[in-house]
Amino acid sequence: MKKSNIFKTLKLVLVIILLIAPLSNAISSGDSGVAVVKKAVNNVIKESSGGKIERAEKSPSLFSNDKLITGRKAFALVKFVEDNSILRIREQSILTIKADGPRNSSLKEAFLDKGSVGFDITKQQNNQQFQLTSPTSVASIRGTKGKWCRSEHSDTLILIEGRVVLKNRLSNNEIEIEAGFIGISNEDGTIEKRAATEEELKNADRFASSDDIRRQLKIEMRDPRGNNKTLKLDYKE
Numbered sequence: 001m002k003k004s005n006i007f008k009t010l011k012l013v014l015v016i017i018l019l020i021a022p023l024s025n026a027i028s029s030g031d032s033g034v035a036v037v038k039k040a041v042n043n044v045i046k047e048s049s050g051g052k053i054e055r056a057e058k059s060p061s062l063f064s065n066d067k068l069i070t071g072r073k074a075f076a077l078v079k080f081v082e083d084n085s086i087l088r089i090r091e092q093s094i095l096t097i098k099a100d101g102p103r104n105s106s107l108k109e110a111f112l113d114k115g116s117v118g119f120d121i122t123k124q125q126n127n128q129q130f131q132l133t134s135p136t137s138v139a140s141i142r143g144t145k146g147k148w149c150r151s152e153h154s155d156t157l158i159l160i161e162g163r164v165v166l167k168n169r170l171s172n173n174e175i176e177i178e179a180g181f182i183g184i185s186n187e188d189g190t191i192e193k194r195a196a197t198e199e200e201l202k203n204a205d206r207f208a209s210s211d212d213i214r215r216q217l218k219i220e221m222r223d224p225r226g227n228n229k230t231l232k233l234d235y236k237e
Helices: 003-030 198-209
Strands: 035-041 044-047 053-055 066-070 075-080 086-089 094-100 107-120 129-133 137-141 145-150 154-161 163-168 174-178 181-186 191-195 214-222 228-236
Touching (some): 035 044, 066 075, 145 198, 174 181
Parallel strands (some): 107 129
Antiparallel strands (some): 044 053, 044 066, 066 094, 086 107, 107 145, 137 163, 145 154, 154 181, 181 191, 214 228
């Protein structure tokens, strides 16, 4: 083979390598995503950071700034790739997944615009952080389990295990919440905590551990004396 042909072949190979290298690096570093949807029940919508809206199905990757929206009687289970932390997003909720920093040295964030989430967060390493956030509050977590809710005027954190620092964004006031307690961060900047009741802790544990959607059927009845009675039946979907 002539030298000119050899040089042409080498140039072609070099060009191919230069074209493929960036693509392979992108695939290896980013295609796995931040988290994965492990379960989606009923009407769960995924809105990507680029604005694409689609129905969320089992197993699609979630990247930073992807949003999950659950409708009525809907549920989504999200698992983080890095540390296997779990979020159980309940009905009529809006939650955005965020992450920053290199793999295994990152800040992971679950931003709740509306609704409620059960969480079971793996113990974080010294170079890792996990935060439950909202427009009003930031809960910094090292590893714990509980329930995170956002209402019209406040955020509520119910803790089953561990300790969490809950901060109000508006006033910068913060408070440490221990297992068995509830932290409440209000839109007027105030923040408080109190002991959780046994029923509240059971409810938080169900949010953090169970994939069932529980419902209550109410049946109105009238007894022989003409008094109205309400029969309540709890059931799972």
